[in-house]
Amino acid sequence: MDTISRQSFTLRLPAFVTTMRESQRLRLATLVRLRWLSVAGQIGTVVFVAWGVWWPFPAWSCLGLIALSVALNIYLSAQYPASRRLSPGAAAGVLIFDILQPTGLLFLTGGLNNPFSVFLIVPTLIASATQPPATTFGLGLLAALAASFLALFHLPLPWPDGEVFQLPPVYLAGLWYAIVGTLAFSAIYVYRVAAESRALADALSATELVLQREQHISALDGLAAAAAHELGTPLATIALATKEMSRTVAHDNPLREDIDLLLDQSERCREILRRLSSLSSSSESHMAKLPLLSLIDEVAEPHRDFGVAVSVETEGIGAEPVTRRNAGILYGLGNIVENAVDFAASSVRIEVFWDQNRVSVVVVDDGPGFNPDVLARIGDPYMADRFKGERRAGGGLGLGVFIAKTLLERSGATISFENSPERGVTGAIVSVEWDREVLETGGSLARTGQTD
Numbered sequence: 483m484d485t486i487s488r489q490s491f492t493l494r495l496p497a498f499v500t501t502m503r504e505s506q507r508l509r510l511a512t513l514v515r516l517r518w519l520s521v522a523g524q525i526g527t528v529v530f531v532a533w534g535v536w537w538p539f540p541a542w543s544c545l546g547l548i549a550l551s552v553a554l555n556i557y558l559s560a561q562y563p564a565s566r567r568l569s570p571g572a573a574a575g576v577l578i579f580d581i582l583q584p585t586g587l588l589f590l591t592g593g594l595n596n597p598f599s600v601f602l603i604v605p606t607l608i609a610s611a612t613q614p615p616a617t618t619f620g621l622g623l624l625a626a627l628a629a630s631f632l633a634l635f636h637l638p639l640p641w642p643d644g645e646v647f648q649l650p651p652v653y654l655a656g657l658w659y660a661i662v663g664t665l666a667f668s669a670i671y672v673y674r675v676a677a678e679s680r681a682l683a684d685a686l687s688a689t690e691l692v693l694q695r696e697q698h699i700s701a702l703d704g705l706a707a708a709a710a711h712e713l714g715t716p717l718a719t720i721a722l723a724t725k726e727m728s729r730t731v732a733h734d735n736p737l738r739e740d741i742d743l744l745l746d747q748s749e750r751c752r753e754i755l756r757r758l759s760s761l762s763s764s765s766e767s768h769m770a771k772l773p774l775l776s777l778i779d780e781v782a783e784p785h786r787d788f789g790v791a792v793s794v795e796t797e798g799i800g801a802e803p804v805t806r807r808n809a810g811i812l813y814g815l816g817n818i819v820e821n822a823v824d825f826a827a828s829s830v831r832i833e834v835f836w837d838q839n840r841v842s843v844v845v846v847d848d849g850p851g852f853n854p855d856v857l858a859r860i861g862d863p864y865m866a867d868r869f870k871g872e873r874r875a876g877g878g879l880g881l882g883v884f885i886a887k888t889l890l891e892r893s894g895a896t897i898s899f900e901n902s903p904e905r906g907v908t909g910a911i912v913s914v915e916w917d918r919e920v921l922e923t924g925g926s927l928a929r930t931g932q933t934d
Contacts, residue, residue: 507567508612510558513576516608517555520580520601524548524587527598531640539640540590547586554579574617577605578624585628593636594629594657595649602629603665610673622669626662633658714755721748774803774841774921778834781815791829792819799837805921810889817886818845818912825849825910842915851901851910860899894920 525548532541558576568576581602588596602625609618633654641647649657724744731738772780778794786792805811822830826847833844852860860883890897895916902909 507569508573508608509564510562510566510568511564513568513573513580513608514555514558514564517551517580521548521551521555524551535642537640537642540637544587544590547583547590551579551583570614570617573609573613574620577609577621580605581621581625581628585632588632589636591637592639592647593632593634594654594661595636595639595647599629599632599657600661600664602661603668606665606669607672610669611676615673618669618673622665625665629658629661629665714752717748717751717755721745721752724748771804772807774805774834774836777805777812778815778832778843781812781819782832784816785819785823785830788823790823790826792823792832793829794832794834796834798835803836803841803918803922806923808893811893811895814886814890814893814895815843815845815914817882818914821883822847822849822910822912836918839918840915841918841921842913844914845912846902846909848907848909851908852899857899857901890914 525545528541528544528548531537531539584598584601588594588599588602591598593599606618606622606625609621639647724741728741728745731741775794775796782792782794819830819832822845826849829848831846833842833846835842835844887897893916895914897915898913900911900913902911
């Protein structure tokens with residue numbers, strides 16, 4: 483992909499990510515099903531304790547609170563389609579109910595003395611996996627306040643023979659701390675895992691988008707040949723009809739000039755179509771296969787006009803590798819060279835080496851190098867730039883490096899990032915290495931697992 487198309491893709495990326503975020507809103511059907519499961523468990527517990535073991539407690543009040551959950555589920559199911567995705571505000575409202583309703587049940591049945599008090603953390607965990615941090619924090623705070631209220635105010639825990647069961651204050655305080663601590667830790671953990679999973683899914687989708695676009699560009703010659711083939715028949719008909727008209731119209735006829743023009747232009751169109759139809763066959767060999775150094779020149783050429791010297795140094799043992807044209811390799815190496823040019827002070831060096839077993843491409847720049855904090859996470863999507871200074875191009879999500887790394891690894895390459903090891907010399911070094919056989923097949927062996 484050339485520099486302009488790469489930049490245009492970067493401009494479209496925020497809208498793409500926004501669309502992905504919209505598709506990841508919490509589905510109403512998910513909450514409704516979870517609440518039906520909760521209702522079934524609550525009813526079963528109340529019925530068993532009240533009329534199974536006959537322990538005294540306000541069972542009908544508890545069933546009234548459970549009826550509120552049933553009514554809410556029926557209302558939501560009747561009012562909205564199951565596929566509806568809730569906005570953060572609507573999801574927060576529904577999850578607030580899922581905290582307050584169990585709080586009411588626990589108030590009637592012993593507060594934190596009730597072993598089911600741990601269920602107070604569930605709505606916050608659901609929010610942490612699907613909702614913005616502000617919503618998760620608000621729900622977590624509400625659950626912590628509910629646990630604090632239940633530690634101090636509640637009716638007795640259901641117990642046989644009318645006895646009153648009460649945990650020692652110290653143990654109750656420890657139970658409160660355990661619930662609140664588990665709530666905070668679990669919410670943060672689930673939020674981080676879910677956020678990283680969403681970022682990875684978005685980045686992989688963007689990678690597929692880039693690869694698909696590169697493959698479409700590579701297939702344009704075939705499309706041109708197909709178009710020429712389809713247009714050939716109607717154009718031949720037009721040319722034949724025009725020649726017949728030319729035979730029947732005298733040379734002094736006013737229409738003669740127009741007919742001659744039609745003949746000339748139809749012949750011109752036939753010549754253009756001949757070139758298009760021969761494009762695929764005439765260029766297929768060099769489009770399908772190209773030497774390694776030709777590939778490197780194709781990658782480096784778009785980045786030579788930005789005030790940074792881009793040089794290529796080669797060292798080879800044996801014949802130069804010839805690889806199949808691979809859109810992923812072209813884009814991945816192009817992105818690495820582009821980043822090097824963005825950060826370089828004056829020069830970028832591309833070192834190419836091959837022997838009978840391996841092929842390596844090393845891109846070295848004389849810029850500030852990678853930030854040590856970033857180096858350990860380089861290649862992760864949606865991360866900061868490698869340093870906070872100025873650069874010649876936009877970006878900053880780390881998504882381009884992730885796409886390049888993913889595409890190169892799919893081609894069978896191993897890629898590593900490091901800073902210059904020489905004392906007093908700054909710069910970043912990106913090394914890409916293939917098994918020679920894998921590279922010469924265009925990465926097909928790697929994709930089918932034959933290199934394992």
